[in-house]
Amino acid sequence: MKVLVYSIFGFDRPFLEKAAHGNHELVFTEQPLNESTVNLAKGFDAVSLFTSDEASEVILKKLYTFGVKYIALRSVGYDHVDLARAKSLAIKVANVPKYSPYAIAELAVALLLALNRKLVLGQTLMQNGDYRLDHLVGFDLHGKTIGIVGTGKIGAAFARVMHGFGCKILAFDIQENKELMKEIPISYVSIEDLCANSDVISVHYLLNETTYHLFNKTTFSQMKKGVVFINTARGGIVNSEDLLEAIENKTIAAAGLDVYEKEKPIFFQDHTNASVSDALFLKLRSYPNVIITGHQGFLTNEALEGIAHTTIANLNAWAYNGISENEVN
Numbered sequence: 001m002k003v004l005v006y007s008i009f010g011f012d013r014p015f016l017e018k019a020a021h022g023n024h025e026l027v028f029t030e031q032p033l034n035e036s037t038v039n040l041a042k043g044f045d046a047v048s049l050f051t052s053d054e055a056s057e058v059i060l061k062k063l064y065t066f067g068v069k070y071i072a073l074r075s076v077g078y079d080h081v082d083l084a085r086a087k088s089l090a091i092k093v094a095n096v097p098k099y100s101p102y103a104i105a106e107l108a109v110a111l112l113l114a115l116n117r118k119l120v121l122g123q124t125l126m127q128n129g130d131y132r133l134d135h136l137v138g139f140d141l142h143g144k145t146i147g148i149v150g151t152g153k154i155g156a157a158f159a160r161v162m163h164g165f166g167c168k169i170l171a172f173d174i175q176e177n178k179e180l181m182k183e184i185p186i187s188y189v190s191i192e193d194l195c196a197n198s199d200v201i202s203v204h205y206l207l208n209e210t211t212y213h214l215f216n217k218t219t220f221s222q223m224k225k226g227v228v229f230i231n232t233a234r235g236g237i238v239n240s241e242d243l244l245e246a247i248e249n250k251t252i253a254a255a256g257l258d259v260y261e262k263e264k265p266i267f268f269q270d271h272t273n274a275s276v277s278d279a280l281f282l283k284l285r286s287y288p289n290v291i292i293t294g295h296q297g298f299l300t301n302e303a304l305e306g307i308a309h310t311t312i313a314n315l316n317a318w319a320y321n322g323i324s325e326n327e328v329n
Contacts, residue, residue: 001025001319003072004041006033007050009268011299012074015308016048024315032264038062046070046318048311051295052268055081055093064089072314073328074307077234079207083329094314094326098153099306104258104297105157108202108232111256111291115228116141121288142166147198149191149214150233151177155204159186170194173205195222200230207234215239220246226253232297235261240280247287254289258297267294 033053
C-alpha cells in the first residue's frame with residue numbers, strides 16, 4: 001500500500017519505519033494536512049494523520065477524488081476528522097485506541113509535582129543565586145482528595161499512582177471502571193461534587209460534542225478555592241478564557257497543561273524566529289503558577305513504539321482483508 005504520512009517528526013519517523021518492515025511504501029512529509037497540502041495525496045492509497053492535521057469535509061472530498069481509501073490516525077483522538085463525511089465517501093478511518101497509558105499519566109503526575117513543589121521557580125532562583133525558600137512552600141499530597149475526570153486506561157493509571165501517594169480518589173465518568181474499583185478505593189460522583197471536593201483535578205477525557213468546554217465558568221466556579229488543575233487530555237475540553245479567569249481570581253492556584261484548545265498553529269513547530277500571536281496563550285504562559293508543555297504526554301519510547309505498531313497494523317489489516325478492528329467510522 002502506498003501511504004503518505006503527514007506531519008511527520010524526527011521523533012516518530014524511525015518508529016514507523018521499523019514497524020512497517022518494508023511492507024508498505026511510506027512517503028513522509030513534515031507538512032500538516034490542510035486545504036493547501038491535500039494535493040500531495042494524489043496517487044496514494046492511504047494517508048496517515050496526526051492531531052495537527054485537518055480532515056474536514058472539503059479535504060475529505062478531495063482525498064476521495066484522489067483515490068485515497070484509508071486514513072490511519074496516529075492518535076487516540078479523532079475529533080480532527082469529519083467521520084460522518086468519511087463514512088459517506090467510503091473512506092475508512094482507524095485510530096490507535098491504546099498505547100502506553102503510563103506515558104500520559106506520568107506526565108500528569110510530573111506536572112502536579114512540579115507545580116506543587118515549585119520546581120521551575122526553585123530552579124530559576126537557584127540559577128540566580130537566590131537560595132531563600134520563602135516562595136517555595138507546597139503541600140503534602142498524602143491525604144488530599146484527587147478528582148479524576150475520565151477513568152479509561154490513562155485516568156486509571158493516574159488513579160493508581162495517586163493512590164500510591166495516599167490520596168483519596170474521586171472520579172467522574174459516564175461509565176464506571178469496575179476493574180479499577182476492585183484494585184483501589186475510588187468513589188464515582190457527579191462533576192459538581194468532584195469540583196466541590198477535590199484538592200487536585202486531573203482531566204483524562206476524550207473530546208467530543210458532550211465534553212467540549214466541559215470545564216467553563218460554571219464548573220470552575222464550583223471548585224474549591226486553591227485547587228490544582230491538570231489537563232493532559234484535549235485542549236477543547238477546557239474553555240481557556242474561563243480558565244484564565246479562574247487563575248486570576250485564585251480559584252485555581254496552579255495549572256498544568258499539556259494541551260491547549262488553539263494549539264494547532266503553535267505546538268510541534270519552531271517559533272524561535274516567529275512570534276506567537278495568540279494573546280490568550282501568551283498570557284497563560286506568562287503566569288508563574290502555570291506550566292504548559294507542548295502536547296508531549298505521549299513522548300516516550302514505549303508510547304511511540306505502540307503508536308507506530310498499531311498504525312502499521314491498521315494499514316496491514318486494510319491491505320490484506322479490507323477491515324481493521326480499530327475503525328472508528
